[in-house]
Amino acid sequence: MSWLPDGFVHPGYTPVPDTALHLRPIREADTALDYPAVMGSQERLWEIFGPAWGWPRETMTYEEDRVELLRHESEAAAHRSFNYALLDEAETAILGCVYVDPPERIGADGEVSWWVVDELVGSEAEEALDALVPRWIATEWPFRNPRLLGRDITWQDWLALPRVP
Numbered sequence: 001m002s003w004l005p006d007g008f009v010h011p012g013y014t015p016v017p018d019t020a021l022h023l024r025p026i027r028e029a030d031t032a033l034d035y036p037a038v039m040g041s042q043e044r045l046w047e048i049f050g051p052a053w054g055w056p057r058e059t060m061t062y063e064e065d066r067v068e069l070l071r072h073e074s075e076a077a078a079h080r081s082f083n084y085a086l087l088d089e090a091e092t093a094i095l096g097c098v099y100v101d102p103p104e105r106i107g108a109d110g111e112v113s114w115w116v117v118d119e120l121v122g123s124e125a126e127e128a129l130d131a132l133v134p135r136w137i138a139t140e141w142p143f144r145n146p147r148l149l150g151r152d153i154t155w156q157d158w159l160a161l162p163r164v165p
Contacts, residue, residue: 002079008079010025010082011023012024012025014084017131018124020088023085023087026069026076026094031062034085034094035065037093037095043058052149052158080102083099084098085097094117095120096120096126097114097115099112101113103164104164105147106161106163106164107145108146110137110145113148134148
């Protein structure tokens with residue numbers, strides 16, 4: 001059984017209200033924008049995602065990032081998981097990402113996490129994204145019990161939950 005209903009079409013372009021930013025599925029072709037975003041915020045991102053995902057390593061190369069984005073693009077096409085890039089209007093910079101994944105731990109039917117680059121931490125753009133994501137998940141995705149990782153549960157508490165069999 002799939003984690004998403006048959007016929008579900010994942011969102012494409014999603015504007016972030018009150019900003020010039022939008023979300024869209026990330027692609028391998030975004031590597032030149034993604035790599036500096038991730039590595040420019042690597043230390044903070046490692047503190048958030050490192051214990052759970054082992055990402056992003058301090059030594060991650062451009063090629064490793066490209067392969068990772070190709071995997072994300074392929075997973076989205078197959079509806080296995082989704083990585084949305086947070087982009088400026090002209091798509092000249094990736095400013096963060098939103099991940100929508102099948103549950104790894106019991107108690108949810110989808111797991112969602114997101115981040116912004118260091119320069120946007122504490123900004124109105126981050127606040128707008130933080131307000132958008134739960135609403136977007138509730139209205140555009142078919143989940144009854146989504147889990148917002150690092151938001152409604154700490155990463156440490158999430159790691160302590162039993163894995164989905």
